[in-house]
Amino acid sequence: MQNIDWANLTFGYHATNYNVRCYYRNGQWGELEVSSETSINIHMAATCLHYGQEAFEGLKAFRGKDGKVRVFRMDENGKRLQSSCDGIMMAKLPVEKFEEAIKKVVKLNAEFIPPYETGASLYIRPLLIGTGARVGVSPADEYLFIVFVTPVGPYFKGGFMANPYVITRKYDRSAPLGTGIYKVGGNYAASMRAHTEACHGGQYACEFYLDAKEKKFIDEAGAANFFGIKNDTYITPKSTSILPSITNKSLMQLAESLGMKVERRAIPEEELATFEEAGACGTAAVISPISRIDDPETGKSYQFGDGKPGKWSEKLYNKLRGIQYGTEPDEFGWITVIEGV
Ligand SMILES: *Cc1c(COP(=O)(O)O)cnc(C)c1O
Numbered sequence: 001m002q003n004i005d006w007a008n009l010t011f012g013y014h015a016t017n018y019n020v021r022c023y024y025r026n027g028q029w030g031e032l033e034v035s036s037e038t039s040i041n042i043h044m045a046a047t048c049l050h051y052g053q054e055a056f057e058g059l060k061a062f063r064g065k066d067g068k069v070r071v072f073r074m075d076e077n078g079k080r081l082q083s084s085c086d087g088i089m090m091a092k093l094p095v096e097k098f099e100e101a102i103k104k105v106v107k108l109n110a111e112f113i114p115p116y117e118t119g120a121s122l123y124i125r126p127l128l129i130g131t132g133a134r135v136g137v138s139p140a141d142e143y144l145f146i147v148f149v150t151p152v153g154p155y156f157k158g159g160f161m162a163n164p165y166v167i168t169r170k171y172d173r174s175a176p177l178g179t180g181i182y183k184v185g186g187n188y189a190a191s192m193r194a195h196t197e198a199c200h201g202g203q204y205a206c207e208f209y210l211d212a213k214e215k216k217f218i219d220e221a222g223a224a225n226f227f228g229i230k231n232d233t234y235i236t237p238k239s240t241s242i243l244p245s246i247t248n249k250s251l252m253q254l255a256e257s258l259g260m261k262v263e264r265r266a267i268p269e270e271e272l273a274t275f276e277e278a279g280a281c282g283t284a285a286v287i288s289p290i291s292r293i294d295d296p297e298t299g300k301s302y303q304f305g306d307g308k309p310g311k312w313s314e315k316l317y318n319k320l321r322g323i324q325y326g327t328e329p330d331e332f333g334w335i336t337v338i339e340g341v
Contacts, residue, residue, distance in 0.1 A: 002111050006118035009153035011284065016149050018108040020101045024091040024143035032101055034108065040144065045133035047140040053130030054185040055084035058283050059246075061106045061122040061149075061338065063113045064326030069338040071124070072283075072324050074102050076246045080183060081128060087182035089139040090130055098126065098145075103338055105147045110341040112151045116325065119154030155285040160309050160317060162291035163205035165221060165280070167269075168194045169297045172212035173219070173241070180219075180241035187243075188223075195222050206280065208293060210269060211239060218267040224282035226267075227251065228275035228304075229312045233261040235275075247281045247320070253332060254319050260312065269295070272302035277310030286324075287317045 004014070021033045047053040057077045062070050078098035085092045102124060106113070114120030126147040132140030171194035174180025174187055191207070198207035199222075208226075209219040218237050220226050225245040227236040234255035236248055252262045272278070278290040289309040293302045304310070309317070322328030323335065 001115075004112075004114075004151065006114040006120040006151065007153060007157075009114075009120055009151055011123070011152050011155075012150075014112075014150045014152075016109045016112045016151075018105065019146055019148040020105045020108070022093070022097065022101065022145040024093075024145070029091070029093060029097060029145075032097070032104060034104070038148075040146070042129075042131045042144070043133040045135055047130030047132060047134050051130075051134070051137055052184065052186040052189070053088055053090055053140055054127065055081060055088065055090065055183055056125065056127040056185065057081050057183060059102070059124045059126075060152075060283060060324070061113055061124060062324045062326075063116050063121075065116050066326050067116075068326060069106065069110070069113055069341045070324060070326055071102060071106065071336045071338060073246050073250065073334045074099055074336055076249070077126070080244065080246070081126065084182040084184055085128060087179060088184055088186075090128060091143045093128060093145050099336075101126070101145070101147045103336070105149055106338050107341050109149050112149065113341070114151050120151060122149050123152040124149050155288070160289070160314065162289035162304070162307055162309050164203070164292040164294065165206050165208045165290050166198050166204040167210060167293060167295040167297075168198050168207045169210065169215060169295070170194070170197075173209045173222075174212065176211065176213050176240050178241060180239075181243060183243055191222055204294075205288065212241060216268055218269060218272070221280040224280035224285070224288065227279055227281060228267065228272065229260075229277040229310060230275050231261075232259070232312070233263055234312070235263045235265070235267060237267050238264045239266070245282055247283055247286060250320060250332075250334065251281055251287070251316050254316055255312075257331075258312075258315060258319070269300075275302075275304055277313050278304040279313050286320050287313055289313050
């Protein structure tokens with residue numbers, strides 16, 4: 001076990017021992033390889049560097065109260081990576097190979113999995129990049145898949161808390177028929193300016209996007225899906241330009257099992273005024289409750305509840321975290337226990 005101040009870790013890169021790699025050459029994926037190198041050696045004309053042939057994933061491993069190590073819905077991440085690869089014409093990694101790589105990298109870095117009491121976890125970052133050399137625009141013929149891990153601290157250091165968000169009308173993250181549904185680096189490059197301008201003042205937790213075509217409907221926050229709650233109903237946007245969040249998908253299932261109604265449909269901005277609770281959801285925080293959404297360009301501001309997390313948000317959050325840490329039964333079969341760590 002490493003001597004790390006787990007509870008005060010940030011969401012940053014903390015060195016671990018090993019990463020796992022797999023190369024696609026001559027039309028096929030090779031064997032998984034273990035590396036202790038943090039750098040990669042690729043051709044300067046690699047398509048990932050010039051034309052953005054890059055996709056990534058993000059998931060976590062949790063040390064439970066019972067000492068077991070659990071990974072949450074990694075098959076879903078494996079399938080989503082395949083969809084991203086399809087979307088930007090990269091070789092698809094078989095889901096079994098993806099899962100094998102996750103298990104391997106977690107096992108190899110077992111000493112970096114934070115203890116249960118700290119609320120910290122082991123963040124797992126898979127990425128897949130085009131490494132084949134191309135000068136003209138076309139998909140690469142060689143690819144590299146890497147998974148590394150890094151311990152990250154608890155998202156809510158001062159306890160579960162609500163934060164203000166801000167609508168950005170000046171910039172779009174993704175077009176209605178663009179790559180917003182894929183987890184690719186290009187979407188993040190497109191959001192850097194919006195994110196920096198909106199959030200680096202420290203006033204807001206994150207920028208918030210409307211649909212790019214009409215600027216009328218709620219899309220999502222920078223790296224998290226949106227949901228609103230009213231009349232015991234969980235409402236989340238249906239849009240062709242948002243990333244299908246696995247957390248959101250899970251929350252919809254949990255909401256139903258807790259007796260809520262679930263709606264997935266277009267949400268006009270004005271409807272924000274009617275929500276009793278709102279949240280941003282994703283692997284990083286599970287739920288980041290939203291206290292307020294400001295729309296500075298129209299002068300509108302939408303407030304949710306009394307500035308504290310709402311009762312449904314708290315219930316959903318506790319349920320999902322409980323499943324991840326093994327204190328709630330895994331009734332949907334979402335958990336893979338990593339044996340031998
Ligand atoms: C990764 C991501 C999310 C959250 O997805 P999870 O699977 O819940 O972690 C939401 N929006 C964007 C743009 C993302 O990249």
